[in-house]
Amino acid sequence: MxxxxxxxxxxxxxxxxxxxxxxxxxxxxxxxxxxxxxxxxxxxxxxxxxxxxxxxxxxxxxxxxxxxxxxxxGTYQAPSKMTLGEWLDIWLKDYLGSVKPRTLESYQCQIKNHIRPQLGPIKLDTLTTHTIQHFYNSLTDSGLSPKTVKIVHGVLHKALQQAVAISYLRFNPSDACILPRVERKELKPLDDDAIHQFMDAVKGHSHEFLFLVTLFTGMRQGEVLGLEWQDVDFEHGTVLIRRQLQKLKDKKGKYRYQFTSVKNSKWRKIAPAPFVMHWLKRQRAKQAEWRLLAGSAWEDTGLVFTNELGGHLMPHTIYHNFKRIVTDMGLPATRFHDLRHSYAVAAIKSGDDIKTVQGNLGHSTASFTLDVYGHVTDQMRQESAQRMEQYIKNVSGQ
Structure with a gap:
């Protein structure tokens, strides 16, 4: 009874x-x-x-x-007929209003290509940790890189966490999943000799000042292409980095270039070396000549780095020009993003503390900067040990 x-x-x-x-x-x-x-x-x-x-x-x-x-x-929840696929549609539509367009596009891509095909039909409240773990394992077995699997996990985990927040789920079943180990790729910054060679190679090039400013400020490609003159303060020797040029889908689903806020939406002000400010002044003078030659055809975008008619530069154009230069130097594997790494390493070796380098690069935390460039500090520790060794010899008379 x-x-x-x-x-x-x-x-x-x-x-x-x-x-x-x-x-x-x-x-x-x-x-x-x-x-x-x-x-x-x-x-x-x-x-x-x-x-x-x-x-x-x-x-x-x-x-x-x-x-x-x-x-x-009071923790009982009635079973729901909602599938994971249905919840993902709701999540994308109603809970990501503050997410940047590029990020939203990435979420949609991971859901469409990976999550929905395998997990979409499963009822939301019957999704288990083991099912998700098996899904991640299958992605690895199919040849996806550990980094991509981690990205897929990030999207799924975020969606399920929102379901927990509104009591559709009691806990997040993806919390206990084990992800494949992501091996950090070895950085390949330009060393001092290569930087000297690169500076010689770009002399007189149409994008000379863009390459040099990138190399000695650590700006991302989208950031340097989105830089405006109003953000360059020659009087105080500072540059405000607040937006970037990105290729995004418009409302009709077509890709076009748009200016968006910088990564993490955090503006940052840097104080570049006087050499950098000098190159920016030369870029301004060169642009003034282009304006006179273009006349009424000039497009007043306010951008620092433009084509000869004032329009924004195409990222693929910069990339191909850069690759030709480094290939001629005998460094075909060098990427444009390696200029950013080269700046970071040079800054640390020159004596900048990690917190300063973090701020200049726009990293979210100093620990991330230290994690990425820890090998440089290891090298500096060895050099410090050698200096101390020499000091001991000097004071001890040995």
Missing amino acids: PRKNETGRAANGSGSIRKRTVTKNGKSYTYWEARVTVGHDPITGRQVQRSITGKTQKEVAQKMREMAVEVDQ
Whole structure:
């Protein structure tokens, strides 16, 4: 008999177990079932019941006990028919309004290409850690890099965490998953000789000052292409980095170049070396000549680095010009982004502290900067040890 509460009605979490046999396609199937009271309708007072089934009476009894505890503790959630795919659609539409367009596009890509095909049909509240772990393992087995798997996990985890926040889930089943180890690629910054060679190679090049400013400020490619004259303060010797040029989808689904806020939406002001400010002045003078030659055809974008008609430069144009230069130098594997790494390493070797380098690069934390460029500090420790060794020899007379 179901247990009663003080009102005489069946208590929440109570129920009875019965054995049932059904026939399908001429075959008989036997199972055990319990109807458990999980609450009462606030208007009619009628019992709200849920069905529990299992292969054995013992299995159903165990499920009943677990449900009774959840009901008593107020943590019970009724099963939902919503699938993960349906929840992801809701999440993308209603919960990512403050996310940058490029980030949203990345989320949509990971969901479309990886998450939805394998996990989309699964009911949201039946998604388990093991199912997600198996999904991640299958991505690795199919040839996806550990970094990509980590990105997929980040999107899925964020979506499920929002489901937890609004009580669609009691916990995030992706929390306990184990991700493949991401091996950090070895950085290949230009050394002092290569930097000297690069500076010689770009002399007279149409993008000479763009390359030099990038190399000695550590700006990202999108940031240097989005830099405006109003953000260059020659009087105080500072540059404000607040936006970047990116290729994004418009509302019609077509890609076009747009100016967006910098990564993490955190503006940063840097104080470049006087050499850098001098190159910017030369760039301004060169641009003034282009303006006179272009006449009415000049496009007044306010950008620091433009084509000869004042329009923004194409990233792929800068990339191809850069690759030709470094290939001629005998460094075909060098990427444009390695100019940023070269600046960071040169700054640290020159004596800048990690916090300063972090601020100039626009990293979110100094620990991230230290993690990326830790090998440089290791080298500096060795050099410090050698200097101390020489000092000891000098003071000890050995």
